[in-house]
Amino acid sequence: MTPAARISAAIEVLDQVLAGQPAEQALLRWSRSSRFAGSGDRAAVRDLVFEALRCRDSHAALGGGLTGRGLMIGGLRAAGQDPSQVFTGEGHAPATLRPEEEPASADDILDIPGWIRPLWDASLGPAAEALARQMRHRAPVWLRVNPVKGDAAAAIQALAGDGIEAESDVRLPTALRVTANERRLSQSRAYAEGLVELQDLSPQLACAALPVSPGDRVLDFCAGGGGKILAVAGRAPGLALSAHDADMSRMRDLPQRAQRAGARVDLVGKPKGRFDLVIADVPCSGSGTWRRTPDSKWRLRPEALEDIVALQARILREVAPLVKPGGHLAYMTCSILDSENGRQVDRFLAENSAFHQVSHHRWTPLDASDGFFLSLMARE
Numbered sequence: 001m002t003p004a005a006r007i008s009a010a011i012e013v014l015d016q017v018l019a020g021q022p023a024e025q026a027l028l029r030w031s032r033s034s035r036f037a038g039s040g041d042r043a044a045v046r047d048l049v050f051e052a053l054r055c056r057d058s059h060a061a062l063g064g065g066l067t068g069r070g071l072m073i074g075g076l077r078a079a080g081q082d083p084s085q086v087f088t089g090e091g092h093a094p095a096t097l098r099p100e101e102e103p104a105s106a107d108d109i110l111d112i113p114g115w116i117r118p119l120w121d122a123s124l125g126p127a128a129e130a131l132a133r134q135m136r137h138r139a140p141v142w143l144r145v146n147p148v149k150g151d152a153a154a155a156i157q158a159l160a161g162d163g164i165e166a167e168s169d170v171r172l173p174t175a176l177r178v179t180a181n182e183r184r185l186s187q188s189r190a191y192a193e194g195l196v197e198l199q200d201l202s203p204q205l206a207c208a209a210l211p212v213s214p215g216d217r218v219l220d221f222c223a224g225g226g227g228k229i230l231a232v233a234g235r236a237p238g239l240a241l242s243a244h245d246a247d248m249s250r251m252r253d254l255p256q257r258a259q260r261a262g263a264r265v266d267l268v269g270k271p272k273g274r275f276d277l278v279i280a281d282v283p284c285s286g287s288g289t290w291r292r293t294p295d296s297k298w299r300l301r302p303e304a305l306e307d308i309v310a311l312q313a314r315i316l317r318e319v320a321p322l323v324k325p326g327g328h329l330a331y332m333t334c335s336i337l338d339s340e341n342g343r344q345v346d347r348f349l350a351e352n353s354a355f356h357q358v359s360h361h362r363w364t365p366l367d368a369s370d371g372f373f374l375s376l377m378a379r380e
């Protein structure tokens with residue numbers, strides 16, 4: 001496909017997304033109906049769509065309207081390119097520019113939905129604007145080295161054997177930032193053999209901060225694909241690891257991932273007994289990961305956020321009795337909004353005097369990678 005044909009395809013996909021379809025679904029649909037498109041074309045169209053969604057409102061202003069065409073025209077203008085060079089109407093290129101597709105100023109548009117902006121500003125204070133601007137860029141790819149299988153140097157070498165370049169992070173040597181050829185990862189030897197696992201830096205830093213001692217009973221109460229429990233697995237010998245999720249089907253990949261990682265994780269329908277460490281990586285707005293899932297930023301509604309906050313509070317109430325006296329509760333979200341983080345924890349602590357907060361930290365793309373929150377609490 002020519003660059004102009006890829007833009008035409010992105011316009012088609014974006015129009016579906018703007019009509020309400022999730023981006024992944026719209027891309028899959030386009031892929032299935034475009035057998036002529038090679039893997040390079042698919043990746044390029046995907047990049048165009050995600051870039052447009054990260055910068056939706058500012059690109060719409062620059063491109064003359066909130067349509068697939070407007071977003072692509074605005075994107076070219078934002079990159080300092082002349083859209084009339086691409087919108088030629090020739091071959092598979094999009095039709096020539098219309099008079100109404102003139103640029104408007106996008107200087108004050110930060111690409112945060114209007115109703116979220118007050119919450120965003122109140123949560124992030126002086127960093128709010130810089131963070132909103134940072135959220136318009138693509139997120140880096142991070143890997144976690146599995147200490148059971150090898151160290152960072154061995155992982156970097158194995159990845160290089162498959163042409164993938166990665167470098168270790170000073171804050172956490174077992175976190176590797178991929179600097180070239182990330183698309184080869186799923187086929188790489190290091191990944192297939194469980195030497196590395198995909199995981200953003202911020203949750204890796206959070207999991208590295210969890211207290212685990214040999215032989216501890218650890219429960220991941222909202223385990224999903226198991227990212228957090230697997231990050232804890234190699235931290236100490238003899239851990240008894242349990243994973244639970246209200247929707248057991250969310251854990252379907254966990255046994256295979258655990259096997260690849262050389263870890264044993266029991267999937268439990270109803271957790272029994274008490275645990276030294278309970279991880280509650282609760283459902284959240286995902287506001288810390290909007291660079292990766294930019295369409296969810298525009299889909300979130302105030303009522304849905306209220307429901308999410310209420311669910312988080314219910315989960316905290318449910319897990320509290322599962323923590324042993326002397327044990328720890330790790331509350332985590334991939335949100336950067338206070339209502340889901342500090343305020344949620346404050347409410348829980350006010351109602352549960354047996355718990356106190358040992359530490360808390362919020363990571364953002366300005367200091368780590370994705371936005372992520374950890375509150376570590378101890379039970380008397």
Ligand SMILES: C[S@@+](CC[C@H](N)C(=O)[O-])C[C@H]1O[C@@H](n2cnc3c(N)ncnc32)[C@H](O)[C@@H]1O
Nearest residue numbers: 222223224225226227228246247250281282283
């Ligand atoms: C943020 S995701 C977890 C991601 C996962 N920990 C990981 O690292 O891949 C939240 C999970 O909580 C689960 N969940 C939702 N409501 C729940 C509840 N009441 N009790 C337990 N799990 C719940 C969801 O099914 C979802 O898999």
